[in-house]
Amino acid sequence: MGTTLILSFDDDPTAASVAAALSDLDADYAWVDPGDFPRDIGMAASIDPGGSWTGQFGPIRFEDIDAVYYRRPTTFRFSEGLSDADRAAATAEARIGVGGVLAALPVRWVNHPHSIAAAEYKPCQLAVASAVGLVVPATYIGNDAQAARVFAKGQTEGVVCKEMGHSFQLITGDADPSIVWTTRIDPAMLAADSFAVTAHMVQAWVPKRRDIRVTVVGSETFAVAVDTDSSAGHVDWRSDYAALTYVRTNVPSDVASAIQRFMATMGLAYGALDFTLTPGGTWVFLEVNPSGEWLWLEEETGAPIAAALAALLVGDTMAETEIHR
Secondary structure (H helix, E strand, C coil), rough: CCCCEEEECCCCCCCCCHHHHHHCCEEEEECCCCCCCCCCCCCCEEEEECCCEEECCCCCCCCHEEEEEEECCCCCCCCCCCCCCHHHHHHHHHHHHHHHHCCCCCCCCCCHHHHHHCCCCHHHHHHHHHHCCCCCCCCCEECCCHHHHHHHHCCCCCCEECCCCCCHHHHCCCEEEEEECEEEEEECCCCEEEEECCCEEECCCCCCEEEEEEECCCEEEEEEEECCCCCCHHCCHHHHHHHEEEEEEECCHHHHHHHHHHHHHCCCCCEEEEEEEECCCCCCEEEEECCCHHHHHHHCCCCCCCHHHHHHHCCCCCCCCEEEE
16 A cells, blocks of 8 residues: 555645544555645656656655545745746746646546646536536526526526635725625626626526535545525525534435536546535535535534545545546
8 A cells, every 4th residue: 555645735624634534544644735845845756668757746755656635735835035927937837847747646636636627617517417417507607797687587586696716706905805605686787887897607596495515535425414594594505604504414316326427527536516405305406616625514414524535545445436547
């Protein structure tokens, strides 16, 4: 058994939980934050005639790595004194050089950074989810306010506006970033000029009994029903964690099979999938976060997610969704 490489920031409690689970399996691991390159750690790599990279990255040799847990690495840190232009150029070279060598390692990845990057595109998520048999909300994407109004008129329960990228936007001036939650909107109030500035995702509002977070680790699924007694949490449960309660639940077999097809198509060994459960019992797929948080759900419900990740990394469970590159 080789070494599992954990790529994350130093004080990541989620990565620490996986590290502890690896120790419980008597599995070796090395924890490296790529952001420590080049100020605190170095890399020396060369390619052999068979196409494999050998050498050293920080404390670990590439040839000793059997698996990589790609969690939350930070950005590269450089010595003081670089100009902005030099820092930008150095960052680009480090990203391609260090990131490229790591990405070329033919090991188990949870998840491979290329798969994470591809999965960030929510329109692709929705297309794949629908193609594999998951139910998805009716969706409009664009910057034409009139087209959005026409779309909204066809949705009997109303519509919501959801961001497609990171879960914050920068307010003008020196203000701190502000979280942007899913919001119910009145399409008649859309201003054509401001709506035209960029692309927006408008979806049919799905009447819900509850939200469900499904954490997928290889072939295992850990489903947790998320209930709330707040109006804000009912629209977007992330907006009011204090009002939430959690209980483990089961995934219907047809939904579980479709989830596995979705994960395989997306090239993901791990994912945090969000569903809405309608009053009629339909599971409606909303999105997947390929690097989504899960530790708080393990603490709230006892779901053994860290142990499942450790087992997947060391190869105790060889799921179809493992990625060998």
